[in-house]
Amino acid sequence: MSNKDRFEFGENWARFLSTLDDKRIDVAKQSLQALIQVNEFKQLRFLDAGSGSGLFSLAASQLGADVTSFDLDQNSVACTRQLKERFCPDSISWNVLEGSLADRNFLNSLGRFDVVYCWGVIHHTGEMWNCLENLLPLVKPGGRIVLAIYNDESYISGIWQGIKRTYQKIPKMTRPIFVAVVGAVLFFKRLIVTIMASCLRLFMLKNPFVPFLNWANETKSRGMNGWHDLVDWVGGWPFEVAKPEAVFRFMRDRDFVMQDFSTSGGHGCNEFVFVRERPVDVSHQAVEEQVSLIRPEIQGR
């Protein structure tokens, strides 16, 4: 796919950076720690594959990790470099590169990592499964990979494909209006469903505010900005989707164990955390060690 057909993620990120403050960075750090379930980032080798704005590279770097970031889009790379200059100018343990998940030679040159963070990226590559395959060797045995991939909602995903295609085709000047209209439709659709659920609960003498609370909890932030997220959502092209079971089976067949999973339950990304299994040590010494552990038990019988 030629680069001119792709959504210009970096342009959107550049606008987002002007809204970035310490509060958003703290939210990003918390979301990273909660998702990866690691509190101690010191000494961790962290790869941000498709770094976008660079916010999560910055979060990992401030938490003490040794960070490598890369992105296909030159403007995204520039954003990540800008964040490094702004917040960690003297850091020698944060490396920002331009490269693609489709380029195996580039990926092989990066080494192996304790954590590979690839949030919301592979479904925008145009060759989702190939890119995922390319990325897996970069996870150390015992290391983790975090993925967020658009949920497959069958014909509704088809409608989203149409929305994104339309965004690409209309004149640039009209795009913000298109995004606002799609945002408004989504908002009112959700509002009506929530009010109906609320009335139903009231009728059943249950707490009517629960549907509103659920809505608020669903939109929990990763430190991003609502408008820029929406632009990314409406415009992000190429666009692929996957059912959670397809991702699970793909990873299981490559010796990864699912450690955590949360589903969007509709449009949005399913989040996965997989751990790479350590190879079983069948050397003579390892077998001897295991036998010596159980021998006293056998002799004691």
Ligand SMILES: C[S@@+](CC[C@H](N)C(=O)[O-])C[C@H]1O[C@@H](n2cnc3c(N)ncnc32)[C@H](O)[C@@H]1O
């Ligand atoms: C939705 S953004 C996600 C950014 C970031 N991971 C985050 O969590 O905010 C998707 C990013 O993937 C990048 N991308 C798309 N195709 C790529 C590829 N083949 N290799 C590397 N990055 C790619 C885009 O340039 C964009 O910055």
